[in-house]
Amino acid sequence: MNEKIERYYIRFSLGQRYLHWALAGTFLGLAFTGMTLRFSTNPAMQTLARAVGGFGAVLFFHKFCAIGLTITFLAHLADIGYRILGKHEWSLLWGPNSMVPRWKDITDFFGNLKWFFHLGPQPRFDRFAYWDKLDYWGVFWGMAIIGFSGYAMWFGSFFARLIPGSWLNIALLIHGEEALLATGWIFVIHFFNTHLRPENFPMDLTIFTGRLSEEELKRMHPEEYDRLVKNGGLQAIAAEAPAPWLNNFGRVVGTTAVVAGLIMLVLMTIAFIRG
């Protein structure tokens, strides 16, 4: 039997994959430590805080992960800045390779809603679908709100020279609420859209291996595939099949992260309902 050899194409660079690991790791660290504070009267959260080593350790790891996430975020900004200003990759600013929203994202969104109700075909998504862009910009929004309010509380007496002290009351409120939004988004919406929906279940390995197969590229990003075929760009991103260890590594560690997130989601939901 002659099996067809599947072709693979690069979607994420090694640096981008490292950044996703750093983002996922620090985000989970922040969620697990932060939620013990947000729901500090909940017995399960108190047990979790004790398991980490008490509040002293909780705060240490929270700040440690906060710095880690800040560095990750800045590294991404530096990378994007260098690619635009240094390498003049203007396509990052507009077009199919850009994260900047376009009109097509709006039409894709409504097209997808119609498809949910069997009112039309599924839109032909390009390199980044609208939910990818929401994931991406959500981090920017979250970093701005959670990051700024967090640092403001961390260095309260310093920030009080720049902003009124009464804003520190608001800082804790929005830090906690925005954290619920961010964790809710990642643990429900990002996990489902990217990993858990039936087409991708249990794990979309692209962010771990950096590449997807020709079939996946055609199915998930048809617009991009057609364009690459037309302009002959496919050859430039052709790659070998991911090594088995890399697939397994992605499956094991990725699934662990998803399961950890879902456990926290359950704990949070119970704590939220119980007040």
Place this chain on the structure above:
Amino acid sequence: MKSWVLFFLLFGASGAIQAAKLDCLSCHDEKATAKASVHGSLNCTGCHTTIQSFPHPDKQTPVDCASCHPGNATTLAKSVHAGKGGPSCLSCHGDAHSILPSTDPKSATYASNVPRTCGTCHGNAEIAKRAGVQEVYSLYMDSIHGFALTKDGLLVAASCTSCHGSHDILSSKDPKSKTNRANIPATCGTCHAGPLQAFSEGIHGQMLQAGSTDGPVCTSCHTAHQISRVGNAEFEMKTTATCGGCHKDELATYRDTFHAQVSALGYRQTARCWDCHGEHNIQPPSNPASTVAPAHLIQTCGKCHTGANASFVKYDPHADSHDVKRYPGLHYSAVFMNLLLASVLGFFALHTILWFLRTRFR
């Protein structure tokens, strides 16, 4: 002639007493311990007054301590221990023939032995239940007073009688009782003069002086018997709720803050009520002397927050996001965040469910 009679009376009588005593001991030799007791200089018939001669009837009327100690007897008769079923003199003072002065370390009424003596009844769950009192002995023995007195032998530490009195013990419901709510500060202040002074100057002390017993007294926070060291973690953790028992709104708004979240996770180095408001000498913020009066906030917050300045202390550790009038910024931030959360998560949760159904049921 006159002096001779006196001589006879003194020495002759003394000799007769001595003889009577020795006579008793020739039968009751086990009572020889009486010679070492506080009553050792008395003769037997001094207490056993109905015995006039030998042989005496088997049955004797009980000894009446009141004949020599009338003051203590009348006090006891007015006390909570009065009446049938209550303790007799010997219940506390021990065996009649070996009663020792309370200064003797072996005495049942020696300071460090008092808890055990009272504990004979008050440490017995059955007796305590029958008498309708709390079984407080074990609570006391685990307290800072109990440890100091009975483990370290620190005789100035409070024993039962230090607070309750001895013969004159009254029910705490009695306004004259040393342990009546209104008298507690004075009772504790017998030893703790400093805290009493501070408490009397504070708003709670002034409430009491104005005749209100709604405010807390020493025992409200420190408890009566299970008093612990104030640095004790369990005490610290419990006392926020104690203040919150009356100051309900303040506790609720405190619970919304980082201080409370940290505290709930069992961390001690965070602000609890007294860290800002003081302990005994608590003053309302309207009093310029208060630790939380506007003029003192930088100093008070600065105890933990080095570098606290006038802007920093505008942070409100009791802010209420429901109070739109006093905290409009916080209130509208809360409204905005709630709407944002509900709409974004609600919409995309629906989006997710629809997507799932669409791919599951093609």
